[in-house]
Amino acid sequence: MTESPHAWSFRTRCIHVGNEVDSATGAVVPPLHLASTFRQPGAGEWGPYDYSRSGNPTRAGFERTLASIESGCGALAFSSGMAAIHAVTLLLSSGDHILAGSDLYGGAYRLFHQICERAGLGVSLVDMTDTDAVAAAIRPETKLIWAETIGNPQLSIPNLPELVRVAADAQVLLGVDNTFGTPVLIRPLELGVDIVMHSATKYLGGHSDLVGGTLAVADPDLFQRLYFIQNATGAVLDPFSCFLAARGLKTLELRVQSQSQTALRLALWLDQHPRVSRVLYPGLPSHPGHPLATQLMGGHYGAMVTFQIEGNLSQTAKVCESTRLFHLAVSLGAVESLIEQPATMSHASYAKTDRERFGITDGLIRLSVGLESFDDLRDDLQAALVAAGL
Numbered sequence: 001m002t003e004s005p006h007a008w009s010f011r012t013r014c015i016h017v018g019n020e021v022d023s024a025t026g027a028v029v030p031p032l033h034l035a036s037t038f039r040q041p042g043a044g045e046w047g048p049y050d051y052s053r054s055g056n057p058t059r060a061g062f063e064r065t066l067a068s069i070e071s072g073c074g075a076l077a078f079s080s081g082m083a084a085i086h087a088v089t090l091l092l093s094s095g096d097h098i099l100a101g102s103d104l105y106g107g108a109y110r111l112f113h114q115i116c117e118r119a120g121l122g123v124s125l126v127d128m129t130d131t132d133a134v135a136a137a138i139r140p141e142t143k144l145i146w147a148e149t150i151g152n153p154q155l156s157i158p159n160l161p162e163l164v165r166v167a168a169d170a171q172v173l174l175g176v177d178n179t180f181g182t183p184v185l186i187r188p189l190e191l192g193v194d195i196v197m198h199s200a201t202k203y204l205g206g207h208s209d210l211v212g213g214t215l216a217v218a219d220p221d222l223f224q225r226l227y228f229i230q231n232a233t234g235a236v237l238d239p240f241s242c243f244l245a246a247r248g249l250k251t252l253e254l255r256v257q258s259q260s261q262t263a264l265r266l267a268l269w270l271d272q273h274p275r276v277s278r279v280l281y282p283g284l285p286s287h288p289g290h291p292l293a294t295q296l297m298g299g300h301y302g303a304m305v306t307f308q309i310e311g312n313l314s315q316t317a318k319v320c321e322s323t324r325l326f327h328l329a330v331s332l333g334a335v336e337s338l339i340e341q342p343a344t345m346s347h348a349s350y351a352k353t354d355r356e357r358f359g360i361t362d363g364l365i366r367l368s369v370g371l372e373s374f375d376d377l378r379d380d381l382q383a384a385l386v387a388a389g390l
């Protein structure tokens with residue numbers, strides 16, 4: 001093996017960084033440390049760990065793997081993706097302004113509008129694929145630009161290198177939610193983004209068995225400020241979930257590549273389907289973000305597919321309720337495929353006017369494509385479209 005972990009490939013780092021052999025036993029899988037507190041060498045003397053909110057060996061292992069694969073100086077594991085985004089907003093003070101993408105997860109929309117605004121922050125939404133509009137929407141009090149590397153649910157692709165330039169010119173922090181993109185497809189810190197966030201509940205964990213969130217940064221001072229916020233507010237990820245997330249990371253590249261390949265095949269099939277009016281998938285040349293995704297994401301386009309049927313809310317619901325393999329459920333990014341109706345599920349917390357403004361129509365269906373075979377998933381969707389009378 002190469003001497004320096006930095007020279008190892010992405011896949012090797014997912015397996016070996018943060019998962020060093022246990023020196024006490026030789027175990028090739030690091031033990032799960034459930035201790036809440038650690039014996040100190042003396043009064044007022046501190047060892048590497050003292051109290052598990054401030055630091056825990058199992059959490060530290062997961063954070064080291066993540067920092068390595070996101071090309072950061074450090075990473076922090078939170079109790080959920082929302083807790084991670086909330087921690088970022090706590091860098092701001094009353095009177096500051098957040099400029100967020102309009103193609104945004106509903107929970108982030110709710111946090112910004114119903115929690116941050118109450119705390120005195122200004123919030124406005126802008127189309128992150130229109131860099132000029134982003135630059136024009138920055139105010140003197142803007143302190144944070146928040147975008148998703150692949151937007152939700154339109155799967156829009158912002159031009160990250162341009163956003164980095166705009167944010168740097170205005171001296172505004174740029175944070176991105178890389179949940180849909182994953183570090184397999186895009187590593188925003190390498191492009192100059194300040195903060196990269198994940199709902200670890202999704203692809204990082206990958207098995208629908210944990211709720212967690214992460215932040216990674218490249219600047220040690222910013223890391224210390226976020227670490228302080230995390231320790232002071234306490235929304236840390238528990239050791240067992242860290243253990244599961246670290247295990248999930250070992251197969252991240254394989255899962256994301258394979259799921260993306262199946263998603264592309266399904267998107268191509270849906271695109272030809274007579275009952276489907278529109279398919280939104282960055283891998284299709286018809287998607288506005290296709291050239292940028294091809295440039296930024298190394299030949300894969302992710303495993304989320306959104307499509308539109310010519311139907312009302314109840315017909316759309318009927319499609320979602322009629323699949324057998326695609327489970328009707330919120331969340332995404334796991335080995336089992338999921339189907340949902342954004343208007344009533346993931347984006348239900350949007351104001352109706354904003355749903356209409358940002359194209360979250362009644363006929364929209366969002367798929368999270370899992371690891372099942374293409375043939376089985378295609379047949380499942382076809383049967384559901386027929387069952388809905390389409």
Ligand SMILES: Cc1ncc(COP(=O)(O)O)c(C=O)c1O
Binds near residue numbers: 081107152180200332
């Ligand atoms: C893109 C995106 N960001 C953030 C979140 C929030 O993460 P969590 O549910 O882990 O709090 C979600 C959850 O669905 C999501 O889809």
